[in-house]
Amino acid sequence: HHLSENFYSSSCPSLFATVKPVLKSALSKEKRLGASLLRLFFHDCFVNGCDGSILLSDTANFTGEQHAVPNNGSARGFEVIDKIKDAVEKACPGVVSCADILAISARDSVVILGGPNWNVKLGRRDARTASKSKANKDIPPPTSSLSQLISKFAAKGLSTKDMVALSGGHTIGQARCTSFRAHIYNDTNIDASFAKKRRSNCPRQSGTGDVNLAPEDLQTPTTFDNNYYRNLVKSKGLLHSDQELFNGGSTDSLVRAYSRSPGTFSADFVAGMIKMGDISPLTGSKGEIRKKCSKIN
Numbered sequence: 685h686h687l688s689e690n691f692y693s694s695s696c697p698s699l700f701a702t703v704k705p706v707l708k709s710a711l712s713k714e715k716r717l718g719a720s721l722l723r724l725f726f727h728d729c730f731v732n733g734c735d736g737s738i739l740l741s742d743t744a745n746f747t748g749e750q751h752a753v754p755n756n757g758s759a760r761g762f763e764v765i766d767k768i769k770d771a772v773e774k775a776c777p778g779v780v781s782c783a784d785i786l787a788i789s790a791r792d793s794v795v796i797l798g799g800p801n802w803n804v805k806l807g808r809r810d811a812r813t814a815s816k817s818k819a820n821k822d823i824p825p826p827t828s829s830l831s832q833l834i835s836k837f838a839a840k841g842l843s844t845k846d847m848v849a850l851s852g853g854h855t856i857g858q859a860r861c862t863s864f865r866a867h868i869y870n871d872t873n874i875d876a877s878f879a880k881k882r883r884s885n886c887p888r889q890s891g892t893g894d895v896n897l898a899p900e901d902l903q904t905p906t907t908f909d910n911n912y913y914r915n916l917v918k919s920k921g922l923l924h925s926d927q928e929l930f931n932g933g934s935t936d937s938l939v940r941a942y943s944r945s946p947g948t949f950s951a952d953f954v955a956g957m958i959k960m961g962d963i964s965p966l967t968g969s970k971g972e973i974r975k976k977c978s979k980i981n
């Protein structure tokens with residue numbers, strides 16, 4: 685396969701200039717959407733590669749990935765992708781894939797929220813299929829141990845370092861009580877005052893307050909910075925899986941390094957994003973260029 689930065693430079697020269705303003709306007713209304721789009725890209729790439737599979741809606745005779753456990757009730761931002769796709773279709777009809785639009789949107793979201801910039805590789809085509817079962821199997825749950833996180837990323841060709849750096853995506857965005865309840869009530873590797881604060885809006889009883897939100901990064905939930913790691917070294921990770929990265933194991937030193945050096949984090953995050961974006965893309969004549977991101981042509 686061959687993805688390249690200039691894939692659309694003659695077929696759609698206005699691509700980047702078309703995407704960015706639509707995103708800027710959406711994020712000016714709700715910054716969290718930037719986080720939601722970054723997460724959509726991760727959840728796309730981990731299931732059959734970065735092929736836009738997560739964007740396909742369920743229909744009467746098609747079951748996609750949006751109701752798989754890791755996505756159901758938490759994957760969001762689809763309307764923004766649809767809006768960007770409409771703008772891109774006006775500028776360059778039938779040329780740019782939804783998989784690439786998602787990759788560009790994830791990058792632009794990070795930049796708009798203050799994070800590093802990089803050149804996105806392009807040329808992915810869109811899948812005509814999706815896999816709910818693989819979404820359930822390949823995307824790590826927040827209950828994961830460090831060794832489970834390492835192996836789920838290794839299964840996608842990503843190193844432990846990539847895993848720790850990409851987890852820094854949790855410097856932005858929100859999680860539901862149901863995703864962090866067990867950590868704040870049952871785990872002991874958590875700062876007591878932080879646990880108390882999070883318990884105040886996430887009742888112990890499952891079934892109550894399940895969808896109440898808390899910021900993944902208690903310091904700066906709408907800024908892309910290294911505070912995620914600074915929280916971890918203080919035992920203020922929100923998810924069980926977050927705190928696993930700094931819990932006396934092999935990744936402690938890397939978390940400490942990122943907590944001290946925003947530049948090192950940025951460089952490793954970018955390298956990880958480029959590697960994640962390379963996971964088994966459809967190229968050449970495989971797949972299709974969807975007209976609408978939510979359904980196959």
Ligand code: HEM
Nearest residue numbers: 719720723726758824825826850853857858859860863925
């Ligand atoms: C390392 C394994 C990971 C686990 C176990 C994990 C788990 C989760 C969970 C449980 C949530 C909250 C869902 C909810 O309750 O609504 C979440 C949110 C989020 N995740 Fe991850 N995640 C991981 C890695 C990543 C990676 C690699 C990225 C991107 C590079 C990422 C980006 C995000 C973002 C931005 C949000 C907030 C989304 C929003 O506010 O809409 N995560 N993650």
Ligand SMILES: [Ca+2]
Nearest residue numbers: 728731733737
């Ligand atoms: Ca996919």
Ligand SMILES: [Ca+2]
Nearest residue numbers: 855901904907
């Ligand atoms: Ca932050």
